[in-house]
Amino acid sequence: MTEIPKIETAEDAARYIADRDLPFVKVGVFDVDGVMRGKYMARDKFLSSLEKGFGFCDVVLGWDSNDQLYDNVALTGWHTAYPDAEIRVVPSSMRLIPFEDDLPLFLGEFAGPHEAACPRSTLKRVxxxxxxxxxxxxxxxxxxxxxxxxxxxxxxxxxxxxxxxxxxxxxxxxxxxxxxxxxxxxxxxxxxxxxxxxxxxxxxxxxxxxxxxxxxxxxxxxxxxxxxxxxxxxxxxxxxxxxxxxxxxxxxxxxxxxxxxxxxxxxxxxxxxxxxxxxxxxxxxxxxxxxxxxxxxxxxxxxxxxxxxxxxxxxxxxxxxxxxxxxxxxxxxxxxxxxxxxxxxxxxxxxxxxxxxxxxxxxxxxxxxxxxxxxxxxxxxxxxxxxxxxxxxxxxxxxxxxxxxxxxxxxxSKPARALFGDAFVEHYAATREWEEREFRKAITDWEMERYFEII
The missing domain is CATH 3.30.590.10 (Glutamine synthetase/guanido kinase, catalytic domain)
Known part of the structure; x- marks a missing residue:
């Protein structure tokens, strides 16, 4: 059994990485659809990010689960040129990935203007x-x-x-x-x-x-x-x-x-x-x-x-x-x-x-x-x-x-806006409208079998 180290603060995480002289860690965030997006990050970059956060292209809040760009959201898009969003590292989230030689994995959450649409931050507000x-x-x-x-x-x-x-x-x-x-x-x-x-x-x-x-x-x-x-x-x-x-x-x-x-x-x-x-x-x-x-x-x-x-x-x-x-x-x-x-x-x-x-x-x-x-x-x-x-x-x-x-x-829903914020409701509802619109483009097997010959 891999022992899960007790990490609470940025200092704890930095000490753990330094003590083991680890060249890389993994970091990940969850997007609107619950898909984990992330990357390997070099040690020096990660140690800096523990205190200051790091930039991550905000397209991850601007595309769907198939990496197709939303055309109906205000938070990000071609009109904002897809800048980096600020990501805040959560030191206490550290896990060790057993099949990657116990490589540390850290979760992040969106900060700054993107925090309003961040799934993890929305739950934190509740x-x-x-x-x-x-x-x-x-x-x-x-x-x-x-x-x-x-x-x-x-x-x-x-x-x-x-x-x-x-x-x-x-x-x-x-x-x-x-x-x-x-x-x-x-x-x-x-x-x-x-x-x-x-x-x-x-x-x-x-x-x-x-x-x-x-x-x-x-x-x-x-x-x-x-x-x-x-x-x-x-x-x-x-x-x-x-x-x-x-x-x-x-x-x-x-x-x-x-x-x-x-x-x-x-x-x-x-x-x-x-x-x-x-x-x-x-x-x-x-x-x-x-x-x-x-x-x-x-x-x-x-x-x-x-x-x-x-x-x-x-x-x-x-x-x-x-x-x-x-x-x-x-x-x-x-x-x-x-x-x-x-x-x-x-x-x-x-x-x-x-x-x-x-x-x-x-x-x-x-x-x-x-x-x-x-x-x-x-x-x-x-x-x-x-x-x-x-x-x-x-x-x-x-x-x-x-x-x-x-x-x-x-x-x-007025209660939804009071509970989760206008920015979240507008962004999230728009992503669900997009999802339904994408579905409307599909020709299903049911339609082909039902209509192809008889209609």
Whole structure:
């Protein structure tokens, strides 16, 4: 097991690098889509950057996940000539990459004018709002992801058709499958432990080659870091062995989508405030208002959680994904699942999220809406009992059905602007509009099969 050094300050990081005479380190930032962008940096440059920050072309906030330039954002573009953005190094984020001879990896975050659109900084602003009220937030994310016996070359040569999963059949919670591929499970578990995004559970889900990983709970900002790093390095480990991992919300019409559920609880002075044994199901007033805020704002903030065109193919009845802003006690057909427990374990699961989330932005939405509910003492609807899919819900609880509609709801949301800032809402909503416009250029297989001959 690689020992994770205790790094808190810039001085700690500089001392660690100097003591080991390391010629290079790695630095990375997460963009709007949750894609990690970074580079190797020479020691002298990095040591200077610890104090002063460093410049990184701001195109990483001005292009999509396919490196195509947005034409509808004000923050950056040809009109600003794509200058360098200031990046602030986060010394305490240091990890050692075990398969690069324990090379240090540091996270950065955008500073200066670009901080307003930075995913990590947006979450930090929400958490500062919580701190101003005397609260801290604990969070954990769990991801489902499919694994394929494919490479980046082979999937393109096949045009993403007839892909071979690492295993066939359903096989949920399979001891057979996990034991046959134990070497990969151990490698993933070990890397997660060594790089400080430790898993508390890893198992097969129902479907060919699909796994579910539950990341251990932590303070919300650290939980977002861990979730984002988990997605990145799971893909790395898979590709190193000639496999590929996908975190798409839904890659096949034949199988359920892939979730990225978010668990949150609120603490005050180190004690959980969601639990009140004198109340039904132990749900305190604060927890009830938190649920009320998440329910009320979910339709307005959905673009921050269901962030791709593909996200909306998952939000259909009967596929373990909610379709309206509903909540229930231990009810997995609802968008919000209240989980009763002890003072330490009672929490709310934000089940609308899929595996394609940007963890920083999705957590900002889940936590921000909960805080807004507490601040305004928002009462939720009565808890849903039974199958939520079979019930008719109020029109105000209906979720947007497309990414474009979700972006319009976000732009028009006064609470969103108060929680995340006008600059973030304008920039982020524009990026989602771009994503939908790019999709409109595509001619799908469904259209060809449906219209080519008969129309």
């Amino acid at each position: 958490l500062a709002r919580a701190a101003d009220q005397g609260f801290a937030v604990k969070s954990a994310v769990e991801f489902e992801f499919f694994l394929f016996e494919e490479t980046p070359h082979s999937v393109r040569e096949k045009r993403y058709k007839d892909l071979r999963n690492i295993t066939p059949g359903f096989y949920g919670y399979s001891m057979l499958r996990s034991t046959v591929h134990a070497d990969f499970y151990h490698e993933l578990l070990g890397t997660a432990r060594d790089m400080d995004f430790e898993l508390e559970g890893l198992h097969t889900e129902t479907g060919p080659g699909v796994l579910e990983a539950a990341i251990r709970v932590d303070d919300a900002l650290a939980a977002a870091d861990k979730a984002a790093l988990f997605k990145t390095f799971t893909k790395v480990l898979a590709q190193q062995r000639g496999w590929m991992a996908t975190f798409m919300a839904k890659w096949s019409r034949d199988w359920p989508g892939q979730s990225g559920h978010i668990h949150c609880s609120l603490t005050q002075d180190g004690k959980g405030v969601f639990h009140d044994p004198s109340k039904p199901h132990g749900i305190s007033d604060i927890m009830r208002w938190w649920i009320g805020g998440q329910q009320a704002l979910m339709p307005e903030l959905l673009a921050m959680v269901a962030c791709t065109v593909n996200s909306y193919t998952r939000l259909i009845p009967g596929f373990w994904a909610p379709t309206d802003a509903t909540w229930g006690i231990e009810n997995r057909t609802c968008a919000l699942r209240a989980i009763p427990g002890s003072e330490k374990s009672q929490r709310v699961e934000y089940r609308i999220a899929a595996a394609d989330i940007n963890p920083y932005i999705a957590l900002a939405a889940a936590i921000g809406s909960g805080l807004w509910g507490v601040e305004n003492r928002i009462e939720p609807d009565p808890a849903i009992q039974g199958n939520s899919y079979e019930k008719k819900h109020a029109a105000k609880r209906q979720l947007p059905r497309t990414l474009w509609d979700a972006a319009q709801r976000l732009k028009a």
